[in-house]
Amino acid sequence: MTTETLIWLIPLPPILAFFLIVLFTNRNKALSHIIAVGAALLSWLGSMIVFLRAIGVEHLGEHPFESSINWLPTGDTWFRIGILIDPLGAVVLFFVSITIFMIFLYSVGYQNFGQPDGDHDVKGLPPHGATIEEHGRKHTVPSVEPMYSRFFAFLGLFAFGMYVLVVSDNLLTLFVGWEIMGLCSYLLIGFWYGKKSARDAAVKAFITTRVGDVFMLLGIAYLYSVTGTLSFREIFTEDVLHTLATIPSGVLGFSSAGLIGLLLFIGTVGKSAQFPLHVWLPDAMEGPTPVSAMIHAATMVSAGVYAVIRMFPLLSLDPATMTVVAFIGAFTALFAATIAVAQNDIKRVLAYSTISQLGFMIAALGIGAYVAAAFHLVTHAFFKALLFLGSGSVIHGIEHGALHTGNHHVDPQDMFNMGGLKKKMPITFWTFLIGGFALSGFPIITAGFWSKDEIFADAFAHHQYLVFATLAVAAFLTAFYTMRQITLTFLGEARTKEAEHAQETRWTMTTPLIILSVFAVTLGWVGIPEHFPLLGGLVPNWLHEFVGGTLAKHPEAVEFSIVPLLTSLLVALGGLGLGYLVYRNVNSAAEDKLQLVFLKNKYYFDEIYDVIIIKPVTWFADKVVYQIMDKGFIDGVLHLFGPGTQGLGDTIRNYFDLPIINRFFGDGSANLTFWSGGKLRVIQTGRIQNYLMLALIIFLAVGAALYFFVLA
């Protein structure tokens, strides 16, 4: 099979799995997950083949795998859709397919496959556990998720959306994949729809990302109207880019490239949860943990960053746009990191950490560090998926403890209910530690160090000292809250009975953790800068060459400088050390000095949005739109219409219909015909030659008229 055909086929298995499960195998849990995991495996295999072939091609950037077909007729031409795998696409496909497959596999264990049905589980709520009798003793064990098959169907659709987005060669199908994921995130965050919080979170995520998407669609439409194409390869030619850069948009002095870039970037702000549209992502934690991992690591938020990296040649045309991007990214990185410090929910810490790390990537892109942004995107996907799946494993362990003690009021996600899990859940601990260290950028051995270090080096080399400083502080906080999380969760003594009875999870959950942790360590080695002391040059900086080849102008590798390296070491180790020292002896939330009230409340962003947007909008909807416009105006007009039209009808009947239509036209035409028939009967002589003569005269008259008035 040619590589192009294979790329066309990659998104297919998950969507087939979705339809098969929804239509046929919904009742059979085992069959459903076999189909879904099998589909993920197929897509993964396909992606790996494509990736391996891609890295074997020299100058893939100039000659990527691409093929396209006619899709929509647009006047004389066709709108073409197709697939494109260039170096960036190949790298993204690599991490997306692995993390998706791992998440599918993990979901089997997370949703308690193989466990008995719950005693009183209902659809739309998390399973509560089942009582079984063993050796004459009753005890409670976890029960299987009631909507197990549906979960895998949604995951399949989600994976389809992501694959479509990655292999697309144009913005429109990218946007289609993007929106499919938007829908799936809504469905999956609200998976346990019996919980009000989950419903609200689903709606919030959907609407917040929609705000960004509307702007993105505007950007796409604008781009299409200026260039007449949405294909990446056609947009990123010198002529088109030059045109875009020179045509002014008429808005705030931006060039069209700048405005389009900005609009597309707003889409990313929504999807990748950047300030000020970040509010949906922490709430998205209401979904099952594999969903969080899916949304936060493998797919949705990565999609946002992927889109801006993809559009980098366009974005980089306008320095004003780049400044905005860098500012938003750096600000988000710091801002989210500060909130993460004060969160007690194990998943919420990770959620804010994700926002913060995405800010790193966006900031890197904003200062022109194309490769660094892509690098961090890849490494982050692995270690953040690892951390989320690890946190899911922890939660499962605590839930197991809660089933054992029978205390269902304990919050299994609150880190202050944990502690000492290192001994109970060794695999989870070590893999979580690796993930956490990678997130903190623990020097040399973890992937996160290399990618983050590259961002620092780029920021420093491009003289973006403000961005550099902001990111350094954010990185310090990252290391700090990561160590806080690890210390509170795994180290020390168990703080509750539930934590004492926690148990390591099953192999379907731990295997993905181990595999992902391998990547979280080794993946950084593909991008070691050439001039790095001691290690530089041992392995070639493959990633830079490869991903850099996507751009027409290959980005230069930055000069090595000791300042960013020292900063990177200092913040990572300092943050980790300080985190351990501070939280080593903290046993309850009350003892935590950093539970500042405005951090705890996330700077009151939800409340601010509530006051400045939601309240006015609901007020407007209720008072103005409903009461005044709908009830008063529209209904009033409708009520006027009834009698009004009746009166009008009567008038028309009496003064128009009866005299004019009936008498004048109706009776009149009959009379006229009768009268003229009487007059005209005299020419009906019945003689054939009279008729022919008349025909000839008329023929000649019409012919002459035609000849003189029309043809001449």
Place this chain on the structure above:
Amino acid sequence: MVPLSWYLVFSAALFSIGVFGVLSRRNAVAILLGIELMLNAVNVNLAAFWRYGDVTQMAGQVFAIIVFAVAAAEVSVGLALVISVYRKRSTVIADEIDMLKF
């Protein structure tokens, strides 16, 4: 070769004679003869245009043959009508055959 316009002039003349015959003769049989003349004028036109146009396209000739056939059929029906009228009214003068009159 004789120019096309000659044929056209000829056929127009033939047609006009036919028309004149139809309109001026009182005998119904003579009227039918006039009609025949008009039809043949058309045939001359068809053959001439075929010859001066694309010779490989046989439509002109074929059409002329169809006109022959139609003309023969028409004349036979027409004569039958004339004979039928003559039997009823003992006349073939068109002016006297005014049964169509209201």
